[in-house]
Amino acid sequence: MNKREDSRPIDVRIMAIYDELTASERRLAAVVMEAQSNLASFTAGELAVKADISNATAARFFKRLGYASYNDARMHARQAEDWGSPLYELTGTGRKRLAPGDFGLHIAQDxxxxxRTAEMLSEADLEEATRILADAxxxxxxxxxxxxxxxxxARGLLTNIRPDVQLLPLAGTSMGEDLAGIGPRDVFLVLGFRRRPLLLREIMAVVREAGAASVLIADMxxxxxxxxxxxxxxxHNRGHSMFDSYAAPMSVINYLCSSVSQALxxxxxxxxxxxxxxxxRLDQLAGPVQGKKMHKE
Amino acid sequence: MNKREDSRPIDVRIMAIYDELTASERRLAAVVMEAQSNLASFTAGELAVKADISNATAARFFKRLGYASYNDARMHARQAEDWGSPLYELTGTGRKRLAPGDFGLHIAQDxxxxxRTAEMLSEADLEEATRILADAxxxxxxxxxxxxxxxxxARGLLTNIRPDVQLLPLAGTSMGEDLAGIGPRDVFLVLGFRRRPLLLREIMAVVREAGAASVLIADMxxxxxxxxxxxxxxxHNRGHSMFDSYAAPMSVINYLCSSVSQALxxxxxxxxxxxxxxxxRLDQLAGPVQGKKMHKE
DNA sequence: ACATTTACGAAAATTATTTTTCATATCGTG
DNA sequence: CACGATATGAAAAATAATTTTCGTAAATGT
Incomplete structure (x- = not known):
């Protein structure tokens, strides 16, 4: 516990005493962590609502964190804000201030x-893909x-919202077995990014012959x-450094699956x-016993 | 003369009536323009002090701008904050109108x-993570x-650049077997995004006790x-729609692995x-042959 | 120079936010 | 099950912020 001027940022303070926090306070802590840079934009009450706790608990929380009051916390947050935005200049004009590993450039590339991906994808194609996946x-x-x-x-997301989702290739089986019995009502979601093995086209040919539809997500x-x-x-998936980037595909997959979910x-x-x-339920089983031991450092 | 829903940002509103503003109001206008994105962080009183005018004038000013009250202005500012300045507005006024199914919004969120992720990650942490992974x-x-x-x-990328990379949990084995024999020179790269099972922390505790280092990539x-x-x-991994987004983590992983590669x-x-x-070589082998079999087997 | 309009701030009135108090609920423990 | 310890929210109290009122002064028009 520091006595003098405590200038630690709020997230550090939270972490420091996290395991002493109560359930409600942890919910609030999560909300605060998300707000982070914009913390000063919110009233304590608003944060309380987001965390689904009372104002009272919120007020106590900030004192617990070592601030004199919520307003004190807010002021500190505003200080930090300045050091909060030195990046978005970095894409275009502006002095960049983080040199070493080009992390900024890397992000800019993504x-x-x-x-670019957004500009080029057509709404119509997205809708068709959605429809195909929803009807499968x-x-x-x-x-x-x-x-x-x-x-x-993609399989993870789809499994959340509909039954009968299979990932291929499955370890231990050869493709032949997996593809036997494909019918016209089945659908393939194919991820075809670079370094496509020849096998991939072969599979797609089989799928097409079987009369099944396929949605391909691929690079340019x-x-x-x-x-x-x-x-x-x-x-688009050009990487700034050694490896191709898959940020855009991830985003597209996410959107597509949300979209399918809405359709369903x-x-x-x-x-x-x-x-x-x-x-x-599964957590309950595995959880509590182990949870206790955690506190030991 | 008033439109029902005025969604113009505050700087536009100011410019629109700038010549009608009085001297005091112009001083305040300047202050507001400076605060720009962080406007919501300030109270009307604080702005008044900075502009060296009275609260009264400040209050009047915001009404003059078409807001119901200062608080109204503050809310608008907070909206703008979210998808305000940083990048091209795919959503609103941009030249590209790729809006219909929210796809634009979805991308904007990512x-x-x-x-945000770039702004908040410290070079130091990235370097330390790199070092840890390179030395393991x-x-x-x-x-x-x-x-x-x-x-x-992550495993895929790391496997490309260094030997002895293992993915856990491995199908068919229980964690106990996998964790036996961990030593101080081993390293864990942990992906800890939301819905973390309790087991995860338990694993990390074991790792720590074994004296091994760990790099955690996680949400806020x-x-x-x-x-x-x-x-x-x-x-940051807030998703615009149903699912969390993993675009940023993908990008970070990509960078981290490139970085490790350079270190190696x-x-x-x-x-x-x-x-x-x-x-x-494998393509040569597997491609044609398996391909052949594929057709109607 | 006078009347009139306008801008403005001090302070009152209003409204909002935050903190404290207090009554209950919950949990672990003997 | 009773006991104390702790956590919590509702509402009261305290504080802070905002808007309005109103009086003054400066500018403008006559």
């Missing part, structure tokens, strides 16, 4: 990837190599592959809620 | 996530639930978890080249 009897998500993580992500270089897909969503309506919501409940 | 004897990449896809991605709400990590890199120098490059060669 900002570009996102904006079964969905198979395919992704090799660099696209594997993306496929994983996919050409022949794209011809085999029902809809193609292209993403109640069914999706219901399923998601069900999954939440199951998660909670 | 642009925010990226810039073995690297274990851990990620549950939502973090699984990210863990997958990770607090207790972060205490167990050697370095924590926080990413020739060894990494050599390894990457080697992998390329192997990929090519």
């Amino acid at each position: 900002l570009q990837n996102l904006t 009897a079964r969905v198979f998500v395919v992704g090799f190599r660099n696209s594997m993580a993306l496929a994983n992500y 270089t996919a050409a022949r592959t794209a011809q085999l897909a029902t809809v193609t969503l292209r993403c 309506g109640d069914a999706a919501v219901e399923r998601l809620a069900e999954i939440e409940r199951l998660h909670d | 642009l925010q996530n990226l810039t 004897a073995r690297v274990f990449v851990v990620g549950f639930r939502n973090s699984m896809a990210l863990a997958n991605y 709400t990770a607090a207790r978890t972060a205490q167990l990590a050697t370095v924590t890199l926080r990413c 120098g020739d060894a990494a490059v050599e390894r990457l080249a080697e992998i390329e060669r192997l990929h090519d």
Whole structure:
């Protein structure tokens, strides 16, 4: 505990005493962490509402953190604000002040990837992709190599909102088995980013022959592959440094799945809620016993 | 003369009636323009003091600008703050009108996530994380639930540039087996995004007790978890719609791995080249043959 | 020079926000 | 189950911020 002028930023203060905080206070802590740079923009009451706690608890919280009052905290936050925005200048004009590893440039590249992708994707294609995925009897998500993580992500999201989602390739099985029995009501979501193995096109050909639709999410270089897909969503993925970037694809996948969920309506919501409940139950099982031990350092 | 919904930002409003403003009001106008994005952080009184005018004049000023009250102005400013200055407005007035299904908003949110993350991550932490990963004897990449896809991605990149990278949890093995034999030279790269199972903290505690270092990449709400990590890199991941966004984490992981590669120098490059060669050879093998079988089997 | 309008601030009135108080609810413990 | 310790929210009290009122002074027009 420091006696003199305590200039630690608020997030540090929170962390310092986090395990002594109560449940309500932790909710508030989360809200404050999110607001962070803009903290001074909010009244204590607003924060309290967001955290679903009373004003009283909020007021106490900030004192607990070592501030004289909420207003004191707010002033401190405003100080920090200055050091809060030295970045967005960095993309275009402006003195950049973070040299070492070019992290700023790296981010700037990804900002570009996102904006370019947004500019180029057509609403119509997105809608068609959404419709296809929403109407499918079964969905198979395919992704090799660099696209594997993306496929994983897409499968995770889709599984949340609809049944019968399969990830391919599945460890231990050969593609042949997986593809047997594909019908016209089935749909393939294919992640086709660079370094596409030949196998990928082969799969898509099979899918097409089976009369099934496919949504391809790929980089700008996919050409022949794209011809085999029902809809193609292209993403910019140039990386500033060694590796290609997958920020834009992630964003597109996220949007697409939200969109599918909306198309599915109640069914999706219901399923998601069900999954939440199951998660909670599983946590209960594994949790409490281990939780106690945590405090030891 | 008044439109019902005036959504013009404050600087536009000021300019629109600038010549009708009195001297005092112009001083205040200047102050407001300076505060710009942080306007909501200030009370009307504070602005008045800075402009050396009375509260009364300040109050009148904001009404003159078309707001119902200063608080009204403050709220508008806070809106603008969110998707205000940083980047091209895909959403509102921009030249591109890619709006219909919220896709523009979705992307705008991710642009925010990226810039905020960039603003808040410290070079020092990035460097430390890099160093830790570069010096490790073995690297274990851990990620549950939502973090699984990210863990997958991270493992993919790291595998490209250094040996002894393991993904956990491994299907079929229980954590106990995996964690046995962890030593101080081993390192954990932990993806800790929301909906963290309790198990995660338990693992990190074990890791810490074993004297091994850990790099945690997590969302803004990770607090207790972060205490167990050697370095924590926080990413903004608010999603515009149903799901959290992982665009920023992807970007950070990409950067981190590039950075590690640079730290490793020739060894990494050599390894990457080697992998390329192997990929090519496997493609030759697997491609045509399997491809053939694929057609109707 | 006088009347009239306008800008403005001091302070009162109003409104909002924050802090404190106090009554309950909850939890762990003997 | 009773006991104390703790956490919490509702509402009261205290503080702070904003708006309005009103009187003065400066500017403008006659």
